[in-house]
Amino acid sequence: MSWLRRSEAPHRPAGGQTPPPRGDPPSVVHDAPALASALEAFDADHPVRLLDLGPALPANLGFYDCFTTGVRIAHLLRDLPPVDPEKPDDASFVSILDRIEPSDHTRFGLILAWNTLDYLTAERAALLSHHLAAVADHGALIHAMTFTAGTIPASPSGYEIVEPGRLIYRHADQPAITAPDIPPADAERRLGPFRVTRSILLRHGVREFVGILG
Amino acid sequence: MWKKDDEMSQNPNAPTAPGAGPPAKTASSPSSPSGRDQATIGRSINIRGDVTGDEDLLIQGRIEGTVDLKQHSVTIGPEGRVKADLKGRRVTVEGEVEGDVRGQEQVVLKASSTVNGDIVAPRVVLEDGATFLGSIDMSGKAPAGAAATAPNRSAKSMAEGDATTSGKTNESKPGAASN
Numbered sequence: 001m002s003w004l005r006r007s008e009a010p011h012r013p014a015g016g017q018t019p020p021p022r023g024d025p026p027s028v029v030h031d032a033p034a035l036a037s038a039l040e041a042f043d044a045d046h047p048v049r050l051l052d053l054g055p056a057l058p059a060n061l062g063f064y065d066c067f068t069t070g071v072r073i074a075h076l077l078r079d080l081p082p083v084d085p086e087k088p089d090d091a092s093f094v095s096i097l098d099r100i101e102p103s104d105h106t107r108f109g110l111i112l113a114w115n116t117l118d119y120l121t122a123e124r125a126a127l128l129s130h131h132l133a134a135v136a137d138h139g140a141l142i143h144a145m146t147f148t149a150g151t152i153p154a155s156p157s158g159y160e161i162v163e164p165g166r167l168i169y170r171h172a173d174q175p176a177i178t179a180p181d182i183p184p185a186d187a188e189r190r191l192g193p194f195r196v197t198r199s200i201l202l203r204h205g206v207r208e209f210v211g212i213l214g
Numbered sequence: 215m216w217k218k219d220d221e222m223s224q225n226p227n228a229p230t231a232p233g234a235g236p237p238a239k240t241a242s243s244p245s246s247p248s249g250r251d252q253a254t255i256g257r258s259i260n261i262r263g264d265v266t267g268d269e270d271l272l273i274q275g276r277i278e279g280t281v282d283l284k285q286h287s288v289t290i291g292p293e294g295r296v297k298a299d300l301k302g303r304r305v306t307v308e309g310e311v312e313g314d315v316r317g318q319e320q321v322v323l324k325a326s327s328t329v330n331g332d333i334v335a336p337r338v339v340l341e342d343g344a345t346f347l348g349s350i351d352m353s354g355k356a357p358a359g360a361a362a363t364a365p366n367r368s369a370k371s372m373a374e375g376d377a378t379t380s381g382k383t384n385e386s387k388p389g390a391a392s393n
Binding site for chain 2: 055056057058061065068070071072073074075078099102103104106
């Protein structure tokens, strides 16, 4: 499982496969100690149903394989509709929340919401959190991260797991916008029904949250 | 043999390959990955309609409609272009698919593939280089790997941050490298 210990960027695919013709996009490596701690609860003997709100990435799918009984990759932030202040019900956003519905009506025990808070308004984040609570088990964990300094890509990208406590944030060479710098208390409010139990400020100005439902 | 639904088989105006009679069928090939009969839709064939059948299928041409071979393997070859919802026992994509893909056992997106749609299967393999835009639902899968040996704690205790008491290490999660 040498791929589990990859730590250096840029990434090279495991298994000797030919890399894609495109160049590796810029990337930032993040330690994620709270994520590592949360993942300790799960393994092949104690599997979990996992909801990943990010895009489908090969390394992540491979990583999830060993401790899950079900996985939903929602890619929630793709085609995110713009906020229309004239439509307070935000029906266009509510409609994309269908992407987190499990197909077999079972609930999730672990939710990875890595960069969603950075790209959602407070109202949308709260709406999402309540929707997540409706499809999660009592005691389910949520892990989220926000950039508190610097810039973030104008369009959301994906975090790739290198190992349980280490992530790479890959983003194509695209315009950057100022990081939202959501105060921890605000972020905790946006996570709503999930009670934040750990909040750690990491290098690169990223703040990591772990919350639990119930 | 694969067969098309009524629209294609009974509608003489249904689009087919230029100059072709009955559309799309070629001789079965023994080269299916499963070792069973496999039909091929050749690269010059265009089909608009519903494709069903009772053997494995390799698609090198173009299909617009639906492909439903629940009990059999479906492979979209490197030159295959499918604008359809796909159902198969095992679905492998090397070409392009615009539509939802459902595999009863497995869906594999090869490095050369481009898929725009949602995937539902107990197991999904996404190779580096595959272009995929959509959601994935892997329900009812069994976790890979052998049983772990380390004792486990509740999610709640982990969330509370007492991870340093755990004897579990990364190596206690076997079978991770699956693709």
